[in-house]
Amino acid sequence: MMEKIWGKTWALMGLVLLNSVSNVSSLSVTVNDVECVYEYVIYEGDTISGNFVVVDHDIFWGSDHPGIDFIVTSPEGNTVHSLKGTSGDKFEFKAPRNGMFKFCFHNPYSTPETVSFYIHIGHIPTEHDLAKDEHLNPINVKIAELREALESVTAEQKYLKARDTRHRHTNESTRKRVIGYAVGEYILLTLVSILQVIYIRHLFSKSVAYNRV
Amino acid sequence: MFSGGLTACFWPIILVLCLTRNTYILPVAEAIWLTIPSSGTKCVSEEIQSNVVVLADYYVIDENNPDQIPTISARVTSPFGNNLHHNENATHGQFAFTTSESGNYIACFWKDGSHKQDSELTLGIDWKIGIAAKDWDSVAKKEKIEGVELVLRRLQGTVEAIRGNLVYLKDREADMREVSEITNARVAWFSIASLGVCIVVSVLQIWYLKRYFVKKKLI
Numbered sequence: 246m247m248e249k250i251w252g253k254t255w256a257l258m259g260l261v262l263l264n265s266v267s268n269v270s271s272l273s274v275t276v277n278d279v280e281c282v283y284e285y286v287i288y289e290g291d292t293i294s295g296n297f298v299v300v301d302h303d304i305f306w307g308s309d310h311p312g313i314d315f316i317v318t319s320p321e322g323n324t325v326h327s328l329k330g331t332s333g334d335k336f337e338f339k340a341p342r343n344g345m346f347k348f349c350f351h352n353p354y355s356t357p358e359t360v361s362f363y364i365h366i367g368h369i370p371t372e373h374d375l376a377k378d379e380h381l382n383p384i385n386v387k388i389a390e391l392r393e394a395l396e397s398v399t400a401e402q403k404y405l406k407a408r409d410t411r412h413r414h415t416n417e418s419t420r421k422r423v424i425g426y427a428v429g430e431y432i433l434l435t436l437v438s439i440l441q442v443i444y445i446r447h448l449f450s451k452s453v454a455y456n457r458v
Numbered sequence: 459m460f461s462g463g464l465t466a467c468f469w470p471i472i473l474v475l476c477l478t479r480n481t482y483i484l485p486v487a488e489a490i491w492l493t494i495p496s497s498g499t500k501c502v503s504e505e506i507q508s509n510v511v512v513l514a515d516y517y518v519i520d521e522n523n524p525d526q527i528p529t530i531s532a533r534v535t536s537p538f539g540n541n542l543h544h545n546e547n548a549t550h551g552q553f554a555f556t557t558s559e560s561g562n563y564i565a566c567f568w569k570d571g572s573h574k575q576d577s578e579l580t581l582g583i584d585w586k587i588g589i590a591a592k593d594w595d596s597v598a599k600k601e602k603i604e605g606v607e608l609v610l611r612r613l614q615g616t617v618e619a620i621r622g623n624l625v626y627l628k629d630r631e632a633d634m635r636e637v638s639e640i641t642n643a644r645v646a647w648f649s650i651a652s653l654g655v656c657i658v659v660s661v662l663q664i665w666y667l668k669r670y671f672v673k674k675k676l677i
Contacts, residue, residue, distance in 0.1 A: 272490075272502045272503070273503045281493060283492075283580070284490050384606065388613075395616045399616065399620060402620065406623070406626075406627060410505055416634055416641065417637070427649075430652055431652065434652075434656060438659045438660070438663050442666055449670075449676065
């Protein structure tokens with residue numbers, strides 16, 4: 246009886262262990278120069294996946310902003326993954342070892358940028374884990390794979406949402422610019438023509454005319 | 459399958475999980491770590507739609523001096539500026555709320571002035587919204603499901619959240635398309651209007667100057 250209870254206990258713990266994968270919501274951080282986010286990877290060989298989008302970048306002049314750099318550093322200090330000069334990208338790689346990983350965003354320019362990022366660390370039990378714990382079924386592997394597939398869909402959605410937010414900022418800016426610059430153009434045109442008329446009047450005024458000849 | 463023996467073995471489970479680095483095994487304590495500068499505030503934000511549950515937990519991590527952990531202050535503001543959570547001089551805290559309006563929710567943290575050290579401190583934030591913030595233990599207790607069935611229920615919840623997100627993205631895309639089309643029409647009309655303003659202003663100029671010269675008997 247006691248063995249059955251302990252067996253069930255270990256099986257439940259195994260299930261809890263397998264299905265607790267690290268997951269964070271997609272947060273936005275303002276990057277002035279360097280912003281680093283740390284996340285702990287429990288198992289070696291876990292898949293670290295995620296995406297980031299520069300949401301509120303300097304859309305005032307020029308669409309060829311150099312972008313920001315993204316560097317992932319392992320606990321030992323090696324650069325595991327790096328993306329340079331992008332305004333948003335996805336990434337996926339296997340963790341070479343467990344430990345605290347550092348995800349850094351570098352902003353080469355002085356204007357602060359808001360970056361929306363999402364990092365997910367997924368673990369699928371391998372045959373080694375199955376062999377170690379006899380209460381783990383192959384069904385747990387399939388459930389973990391299904392969970393990872395659903396997480397990847399959710400990650401894509403978060404990426405789309407961040408890109409949509411950036412597109413919306415651009416649209417809003419375009420709308421404001423169209424109205425602002427058009428009305429400004431009309432006012433400027435009217436002002437310039439009034440100034441022209443005043444100047445011509447001044448040229449033909451009596452005081453100037455007497456000074457000719 | 460698990461019904462009978464579980465209640466008797468609750469404490470050993472918790473004990474073992476506590477001993478085996480449970481901060482990373484129990485889903486409650488997963489988090490990202492941020493560094494808070496010695497001066498200034500560090501803010502994280504997220505754009506959240508309305509009627510979404512937000513659950514967050516933050517704690518200061520300082521391995522150097524565990525006796526005197528530095529304290530921080532936190533503030534969470536809604537997009538309309540309401541203060542949803544405010545905490546001073548704390549080493550950990552949590553907040554939970556349901557969003558009433560959609561927009562940017564910002565959580566800011568800063569170091570308290572009482573600590574004169576010039577070092578940065580590390581803050582762990584566990585921020586969960588929507589389906590991730592759902593309390594599955596209470597669902598399991600209420601509906602008396604456990605094990606594989608509970609896991610599959612969680613996956614079903616995730617799938618429903620995916621569908622909800624798709625609908626939300628579709629609506630946002632429709633709004634943006636409307637704004638784009640209005641801007642497109644406006645560009646055309648404002649350009650034609652600017653041409654019209656140009657012509658009208660030049661006609662007025664010429665008319666005024668002609669009248670002026672006739673008055674001055676120059677022509």
